[in-house]
Amino acid sequence: MKVPLPIRAAILVLALLSLFWLPWRISLLLVFAAGLVFPPTALALGILADLLYYPGHGFPWASAEGLAITLICAAVRHFVKTRIM
Amino acid sequence: MNRQYSRSHRFQNGYVPGRGSATGGIVVLIIVVLIVIRLIAPTVWHTMTTPLWRVGHVVSIRLGGVGESKMTLSSERDTYAAQVAALANQNAALTAKVTDLTKLLGTRTQPDPGIVAAVLARPPVAPYDVLIIDQGTSAGVTLGALVTGEGGTPIGTIGQTDASQSRVTLFSTRGIQSPGWVGASHIPVTFTGAGAGAFTVSVPKIAGVQVGDGAYLASGGAYPVGTVIKIEVDPSSPNVSLDVRPYANPFSLAWVTVSK
Numbered sequence: 001m002k003v004p005l006p007i008r009a010a011i012l013v014l015a016l017l018s019l020f021w022l023p024w025r026i027s028l029l030l031v032f033a034a035g036l037v038f039p040p041t042a043l044a045l046g047i048l049a050d051l052l053y054y055p056g057h058g059f060p061w062a063s064a065e066g067l068a069i070t071l072i073c074a075a076v077r078h079f080v081k082t083r084i085m
Numbered sequence: 086m087n088r089q090y091s092r093s094h095r096f097q098n099g100y101v102p103g104r105g106s107a108t109g110g111i112v113v114l115i116i117v118v119l120i121v122i123r124l125i126a127p128t129v130w131h132t133m134t135t136p137l138w139r140v141g142h143v144v145s146i147r148l149g150g151v152g153e154s155k156m157t158l159s160s161e162r163d164t165y166a167a168q169v170a171a172l173a174n175q176n177a178a179l180t181a182k183v184t185d186l187t188k189l190l191g192t193r194t195q196p197d198p199g200i201v202a203a204v205l206a207r208p209p210v211a212p213y214d215v216l217i218i219d220q221g222t223s224a225g226v227t228l229g230a231l232v233t234g235e236g237g238t239p240i241g242t243i244g245q246t247d248a249s250q251s252r253v254t255l256f257s258t259r260g261i262q263s264p265g266w267v268g269a270s271h272i273p274v275t276f277t278g279a280g281a282g283a284f285t286v287s288v289p290k291i292a293g294v295q296v297g298d299g300a301y302l303a304s305g306g307a308y309p310v311g312t313v314i315k316i317e318v319d320p321s322s323p324n325v326s327l328d329v330r331p332y333a334n335p336f337s338l339a340w341v342t343v344s345k
Contacts, residue, residue: 041116
């Protein structure tokens with residue numbers, strides 16, 4: 001599947017802005033999409049979400065989810081890359 | 086034909102590293118810079134993030150109106166007009182009662198003036214049950230201070246604060262327990278946060294709590310926070326579980342007051 005560069009860039013920027021603008025469930029989907037474009041983005045966005053909203057107690061779920069999405073996206077990319085080669 | 090797949094050909098695929106990764110690298114770099122700014126220069130961070138949240142609030146309000154027909158809006162307006170009239174009457178009655186009580190008790194019942202703060206971010210944008218408000222220690226906000234919504238309904242306490250922003254941990258945060266009372270006879274209970282402004286409460290069946298009874302948080306007085314909307318009965322348990330709908334909806338809070 002060929003995804004044009006402007007769309008990939010738009011996904012990354014939208015994922016970043018969604019932390020400020022969109023409900024967190026939609027942000028989660030966008031972070032996943034951004035992770036497919038470039039996996040470390042998901043972890044970075046997760047840490048950023050915790051810096052923005054972490055209440056100071058409890059488990060930092062956003063960072064953990066970012067890490068999980070990064071690993072999943074890296075695995076997906078590796079699988080797809082292996083299949084098309 | 087023996088077709089050769091060159092490296093440049095593979096780079097055209099969306100899932101294969103290429104220019105997308107370079108863009109991703111730039112975005113990650115930007116995020117890392119943001120994280121560093123947040124950690125070493127919180128004031129700069131607040132200057133950067135506050136406009137973004139404000140724009141987001143405006144966008145969500147605009148998007149919220151998309152798709153609503155004129156008939157729906159007209160119907161809602163009529164409903165709200167009726168509610169405003171009813172509340173105005175109730176407010177007049179309560180004001181008269183407060184005046185009487187103030188005559189009896191003096192000004193002891195007058196609450197201290199608080200710090201009014203705008204809500205920059207709220208659920209569902211915030212993934213945790215927190216509010217981000219635009220006042221901090223420079224305005225007199227202190228850690229643990231009580232935060233109230235419209236009408237003086239308590240909604241949470243200050244969980245984190247710095248010079249110009251604070252985070253409010255809502256009483257309704259999942260798992261947080263707060264003491265209070267339910268019903269006209271003030272049956273002591275413990276409210277457990279259920280997320281998104283709601284609470285669950287467990288009380289003995291014999292307490293006789295009914296749907297519509299008031300719920301009050303104990304926070305330097307009995308503050309009404311909501312009403313019982315559902316009673317779940319488990320035949321095998323001596324207790325019933327109450328669902329409390331809050332008066333203050335955290336999804337639509339625009340202003341809050343932080344007590345000094």
